[in-house]
Amino acid sequence: MRIDLTGKKAIVTGSTKGIGLASAKGLAASGAAVVVNGRQQADVDAAIASVKAEAPSADITGFAGDLGTAETCEALVAAHPACDILVNNLGIFEPQDFFETPDSEWTRFFEVNVMSGVRLSRAYLPGMEKAGWGRVVFVSSESAFNIPTEMIHYGFTKTAVTSIARGLAKRMAGTGVTVNSVLPGPTLSEGVVAMLKDEVEQTGKTLEEVGRDFVMADRPSSIIQRPSTVEEVANMIIYTCSQQASATTGASLRVDGGVVDSL
Template sequence: MHIDLSGKQALVTGATAGIGLAIATGLARAGAQVTIVGRDQAKLDQAQAAIAQASGRDDVRGIQADAGTTEGCQAVIEQQPEADILINNLGIYGACPFFEINDAAWEEIFQVNVMSGVRLARHYAKGMQARSWGRIQFISSESALNIPSEMVHYGVSKAALQGVSRGLAKVLAGSGVTVNTILPGPTRTEGAQAMMAEMGKERGVTAEQMETLFLAENRPSTLLKRFATPEEVANLCIYAASPQASATTGAALRVEGGIVESIA
């Protein structure tokens, strides 16, 4: 299968590292003009250079903005008024006992993980609908189906994305615009590696050994038996953004290594 996204404009939030960077790189390699969004200009510059080198393209754009805020989303929209492919990847996470998650933490995680995608989709979907073609993805998590006790607020925010995605797919039914959620499992991103290193330090093991322990203790149902790479997650996203995926919409697409105990 050859995926050709030539002539398409793609916007990826949270794209200076990890899954977002891998998705942006894959889209650029497939021929899309890619714009990435991040808060740190130095990281944006590094990510743009990395994508350009990997794809051979010289039209990668970067927008410095905090898409987790109303003002940041507006800044993104003003600098990139239209997009054919929207990847709502921006998200935050962190372990915290339920009884210590205060209102501010709940509000923050909803603003970043849910409302950022709502605000951008609300804008870009209109243009996609008018052009009768578009792809919108919300990067969710297996935690949406398997709410982790160590970060309930994170799981709930990702479950909310499932509802937003399914509802928007219904709003755009028959328009040529598809809307899907992508559900990664534990993925070897920079953030995850740092967390494993910190947890491993506390237990006197390496980050690699901690990954194995983490899966055994927290995700024992994994069939992959390892952390995925960002590129493995991105591969599914690139397909879902392609013309070939025209009949896939309103779906929760899992790339979580078989953690979820369901065949549906």
């Protein structure tokens, strides 16, 4: 299968690192013009250079700003009024016990993980409908179904975006626009690598070994028995954005390594 997104414009939020950056690279390699996003201009510039290193002829631009606010979402739309592909990847996570998580953290996670995607989808979907073609992907998590007790406030946001994607798919029925959610499992993104760094240093094990131990201790239902790579998750996102995925909409597409124990 050859995915060709020539002539399509993609916006990938939270794409200076991890799954977002891998998705930006894959979309660019498939011919799409890509807008990468991060909070800091230096990170955006580094991400553009990283994409260019793998796809030298790619059309890559950047937008620096915190899309966890309505004002910055409006600024992004003003700078880029239309797109064909929107990957709502922006998200934050942090373990914190339920009884120690204040209202401010619930609000912060909701604004970043949920409302960024809501606002941008609301802005861009009408243009996709008018064009008769579009792709919106919400990057959710296996935590949407397998709520982690150590960060219930995070799991709740991922359940929310999975529901939003399903509802929007139905709202866009018959328009040629698809909306899906992609659900990674434990993934060796920069955030997870940072979380495992101390154990790597203390045990002398490799990152891969510590990652495997983490998965088997915290997600023992994993069938692949290891973390996914960011590229493995990005592959599903890129396919979902492709012409070939025209009959896939309203779906919760799992790239969780089999963590969620259901058919």
